[in-house]
Amino acid sequence: MRRTIAMLAACVLAAATLAPGEASAQAAKPSPDDRKALAAGLQVADKAPVTAKAPPGANPYLSLLPNPAKADLAAWDKYLAAKGKERAKQKAAQLRALAAASPILVDEDEPDGIRGSNDSPATAQPVPGFGTANRQNPRARVLGTLSPEVVTAVTVPANAEDDGSIPLAGDTGIGSSRNGIKTSATIGDGPHGSAGSGSGDFDVYQLDATAGESITVDIDTPTGSLDSVVLLIDATGEIIAAADDTPEGFDSLLQFQFTAAGTYYVFVTGFLALPNDPFDSGSGTGADSEGPYDVTILVGEADVDFFAVRLRKGDVLGATVTGSPAVLSVYDTVPRLVHGSSQDASFIYPANTPLPGGGNAVVDYVAEKAGLHYVAVSSGSGNYDITVEAFRPALEGAPPVQTLFLDFDGARLNTAPFGGPGVRTLSPFSAFLGRWGLTRADENALINAIIAEVTENVRQDLIASGLNNRFQIRIRNSRDHADTFGQANVSRVIVGGTIDESGIPTIGIAQSIDPGNFETEESALVLLDVLSDPAGDDASLNTYLTSASNRIAFIGQAVGNVVSHEAGHFFGNWHVDQFNDIANLMDQGGNFPFLYGVGPDGVGGTADDPDVDFGEDEFNPNEGFTGTEDTLSRVVFGVTS
Numbered sequence: 001m002r003r004t005i006a007m008l009a010a011c012v013l014a015a016a017t018l019a020p021g022e023a024s025a026q027a028a029k030p031s032p033d034d035r036k037a038l039a040a041g042l043q044v045a046d047k048a049p050v051t052a053k054a055p056p057g058a059n060p061y062l063s064l065l066p067n068p069a070k071a072d073l074a075a076w077d078k079y080l081a082a083k084g085k086e087r088a089k090q091k092a093a094q095l096r097a098l099a100a101a102s103p104i105l106v107d108e109d110e111p112d113g114i115r116g117s118n119d120s121p122a123t124a125q126p127v128p129g130f131g132t133a134n135r136q137n138p139r140a141r142v143l144g145t146l147s148p149e150v151v152t153a154v155t156v157p158a159n160a161e162d163d164g165s166i167p168l169a170g171d172t173g174i175g176s177s178r179n180g181i182k183t184s185a186t187i188g189d190g191p192h193g194s195a196g197s198g199s200g201d202f203d204v205y206q207l208d209a210t211a212g213e214s215i216t217v218d219i220d221t222p223t224g225s226l227d228s229v230v231l232l233i234d235a236t237g238e239i240i241a242a243a244d245d246t247p248e249g250f251d252s253l254l255q256f257q258f259t260a261a262g263t264y265y266v267f268v269t270g271f272l273a274l275p276n277d278p279f280d281s282g283s284g285t286g287a288d289s290e291g292p293y294d295v296t297i298l299v300g301e302a303d304v305d306f307f308a309v310r311l312r313k314g315d316v317l318g319a320t321v322t323g324s325p326a327v328l329s330v331y332d333t334v335p336r337l338v339h340g341s342s343q344d345a346s347f348i349y350p351a352n353t354p355l356p357g358g359g360n361a362v363v364d365y366v367a368e369k370a371g372l373h374y375v376a377v378s379s380g381s382g383n384y385d386i387t388v389e390a391f392r393p394a395l396e397g398a399p400p401v402q403t404l405f406l407d408f409d410g411a412r413l414n415t416a417p418f419g420g421p422g423v424r425t426l427s428p429f430s431a432f433l434g435r436w437g438l439t440r441a442d443e444n445a446l447i448n449a450i451i452a453e454v455t456e457n458v459r460q461d462l463i464a465s466g467l468n469n470r471f472q473i474r475i476r477n478s479r480d481h482a483d484t485f486g487q488a489n490v491s492r493v494i495v496g497g498t499i500d501e502s503g504i505p506t507i508g509i510a511q512s513i514d515p516g517n518f519e520t521e522e523s524a525l526v527l528l529d530v531l532s533d534p535a536g537d538d539a540s541l542n543t544y545l546t547s548a549s550n551r552i553a554f555i556g557q558a559v560g561n562v563v564s565h566e567a568g569h570f571f572g573n574w575h576v577d578q579f580n581d582i583a584n585l586m587d588q589g590g591n592f593p594f595l596y597g598v599g600p601d602g603v604g605g606t607a608d609d610p611d612v613d614f615g616e617d618e619f620n621p622n623e624g625f626t627g628t629e630d631t632l633s634r635v636v637f638g639v640t641s
Contacts (some may be wrong), residue, residue: 033285036274038590039244039579041621042229044069044272044275048251054079059419059508061348061575061623065589066507066530066539074245081247083341083347088320088358103387104129104137108144108305115147115303121335121374124306131310132390142307142386143371146324146377148214149300151180158185158441160381164202164281166237166265172297175208175263180298187226188290192282195586197423200284203521205266205297209258214302214379217243217254217266217295222360224287227271228252229447233538235263237278244271247343255326255379259303263331266297275457285594304378306331311367311390314468314637316516318355319388320344320362328361329627331374337364342379345624350512350570351520356387366393366572367635368467393640395489395520400586401472402520402639404567405456405485405492408447410480413494416524417511426525435554436541444479449556450495450563451477457585458571459563461613461635479485491570493563498529507531507539508562510569517571517638524566528578531559538592544604555603556615558596561585565595568614572623576617582618583610586631 034044055075110117118125130140159170170180193201212487219228227250232241243254270289277283321328331339346357410428486494510524535542578587584595614632619625
C-alpha cells in the first residue's frame, strides 16, 4: 500500500525490543522519523554483526513488540535465511529416508529469451496432475528461465550537487532511450551532508517507465563504509518501494515492477536518512552513514512466469524457489496476490511442518476457495527451480478437536523455545490487577471478559464466517478447568509474567508461525508488565483509562485481543500492516489503540470502542512479504477437524 510521506508522519507506531532485564517502563514511543522508516518497510535499529547465533532481542516475526523501531530486522533476516537452509537439508534427508514419491516434473513451455506467453494468471502454464485429491500428486518441481529485456548500462558522470530532491534530480535519460546508466558518486558530499547542514545527503536520479517494465537499482560499495538505502518515489512524492540490505551484506538492491506509466525518482542515501519532503533537499532526517558508492540503474520489460495449480478448499500450499528469481508469489482464484516473498523465513515454521523452505524466497498459503491458484516467479534473469507442495490441514479427519488453553496461574517453564534464557517462573495474572486500579474482587470478572473476547475472536467469529462447517476448537482456562497442556491437540497461552521474569523483551511471543496448524501442541506468552505500566506509553492499557472507562470491559477486550494475536501465530498467521486504516488482530505492535480497540474518543472502555477481528489485511511491510493475508481463513482451516 502506497503512502505519502505526510501520511507517514501521522502514523502511530510500534517499536522494538528491550534488552532482558531493562525496565519495561523505558519502552519509549518511536520518534516521527522512526515512524516514517518503519512505514516504508525500513528498519531503524542499529545493525549488529551477523553471527551464527540468533540476534539479541525477541524474534520480531513472532513477537508483539513494545517498540519495533529497535528490532534489528536485517540481522534476523540473515539468521533466518541461514537456518532455513539448514532446515531444508534436514527435510530433504527425511524425504530420502522415507522414499517419498517423486514430484511431478514440469518444464516451462515458454522458450528461453521469449516473454509474454505465461506472464499473467490468464496465460499461466498449468501443472497437470497436481493436487491433494486421490490419484493426484501433491508435489511438483517446475523448471524454467526468466528472460527479461537485456538492457545495457552506459557509464555517465555523477550528478552535480545539489541533486537531493525531485526538482534537482539528475535526468538519467532512461525512458527516452533503452539504455540504463552506471555511475559512481558519494553520499555526504552535498550541502546537507555531515560537513554541511547535517540534514542528510540524497542523490536523486530521474527516469521514465511504462506499466509492465521493471527497475533494478544495484548499489555496490567497493571502498568506504556506506550502508546504502534506496527509495523509489513517484512524481507526487509517494514512496512506492524501498530497499536496504541484501542477504549478503549492507549494500542495497531494489527490484520493482511498475504498474503505471510515469516519471519516477531513485533516491540514494545512507542508513538512515529519509526526506521529510522529497521536493526539498534540506528536509532530511539527519546525516549518518556516508561514503562512496557505485550504482547501476536498469529499466526494461520484465519477465514474470505464472504456473496454475488446482487446490481444494483448505489446502495448505508451500513453495520455494532457487536459481535466479528473487521473488516468489501466490495468487488466489480472483486472482489477487495473497503472498509475495523475497526471503526465506521458513525456520519460523514448527519443526514438524511438511512445508518446504530453503530457497531464495518461500511462500505459504491456505486456500479459502477451491479452484485454480497461481504460483509466479519474478525479479531475476536466468534459470530457476520451484518446489510446490500442497497438504491437507493436520487435524482433518481427527476425532479430537483443537483446544486453546488460557493459563492465568503463572508458570514455571523453559523459555528457550521463545529465545529466552531457560527455565523461568512467571507471576500469575492476579499479580497485575492493582497496576490497572483493580482488586482481587475484580479478578473473576476480568478473567470472564478476557475469555469472552478470546472466544469471540477465535471461535465465534470463525464459526460465523461460514468458511468451514467442520471447524472445531475449544477454549479452556486454568480457573475453570484442569490444565490439559501436554495432552494431544492442546495449545496454550500463558497470561502473566514480566520481561524480567521471562528474559524475553516483548509483550507477547508465540512458539512458531504454523500455516495448517501441523503442530497442535504449542505455547505462547502474553507478558503483563508493559500492558500494566503507568499511563503515557502507547503500549500501556493505563494510557487509555479514565473515569469514563469501563475498566474491566476494556482490559478484558485488550488483553483478549493480545492473546488472540499470539494464538493467531501458532494457528498460521504472519503479522499484517499496523499503519494502514484496517484494524486486525494480527497487526504488529505499534498502533496499539487499533489492536486494543480504542475508539475515536481515545478512551478505552467507552461506547465507541470497535470490535477488532481477524480478516483481510496487507502483510506487514517490515517483514519482507507483500499481498493480502486473510488472517481469519488461516485460523479456520488450521483448526478444521
